[in-house]
Amino acid sequence: MSENITGLLSAPADSGTLARLRDALTARVETEGLLDIAYTTVDSPVGSLLLAATERGLVRVAYAREDHDAVLDTLAHKLSPRILRSPGRLDRAARALDEYFEGTRTVFDLPLDHALSHGFRRLVQSRLPEIGYGTTLSYKQVAELVGSPAAVRAVGTACATNPLPVVVPCHRVVKSDGGIGRYVGGVEAKAALLKLESDA
Structure with missing residues (x-):
């Protein structure tokens, strides 16, 4: 060689x-x-x-x-x-x-390595795939989902630091008032992903 x-x-x-x-x-x-x-x-x-x-x-x-x-x-x-x-x-x-x-895949079944996430952030990110394709939850609802209803801001941080966007669908987490919220890929990318899923 x-x-x-x-x-x-x-x-x-x-x-x-x-x-x-x-x-x-x-x-x-x-x-x-x-x-x-x-x-x-x-x-x-x-x-x-x-x-x-x-x-x-x-x-x-x-x-x-x-x-x-x-x-x-x-x-x-x-x-x-x-x-x-x-x-x-x-x-x-x-x-x-x-x-x-x-538009032909609604669930990712890839092996994932969560080495870049720890503690509460990892817990939140591990539950995000439970948010179904084409649906959204608020940051508050995700906080309740992980058993920490007061940790809304921490859920936001967990979504913002998600090392596997798209595959681990932090784009499906939105503000309680219906606003789109921030996103690591930018608001335009988040809007595009939500539209892709809602149009399917």
Whole structure:
């Protein structure tokens, strides 16, 4: 394998050579168990999404407005610096998101890694998938759902810091007065997701 990589490094740097080098490197680190976090980006109706996964499952979905490079840097510091673009590990997640945006998927059944959430935030995020497709709950109702009716603000924080937006549907949590509320992907993205689901 090292001879192949050396050969590729000595070849002229065209896009085909770089792609082959990246594929060879990815295959090697996967085979040797050196890849802790694989990532890729996918296009969607709400902009480019970064997907990152550990061996346990999808660990991060990030909007472009969050700055994908900054998100990768955070993953390197919080989880592991052994990160590499490796779309193969994320094929299933990418396909599920495509189906969601096409309106043919209403539930995500992907393996998830909740390593970036702890305590009350993790509790709230673990209950968000119970909010059915095309429906919403208020922050107050979610606080009641998790058994802490006075923790409305903490529920808001848990939604705002959700590391797996879209897949873990924090966009289905809205204000008690019917207002849309804030969203990590921006108000426009939240409105687009709610409209996609209500039109289905």
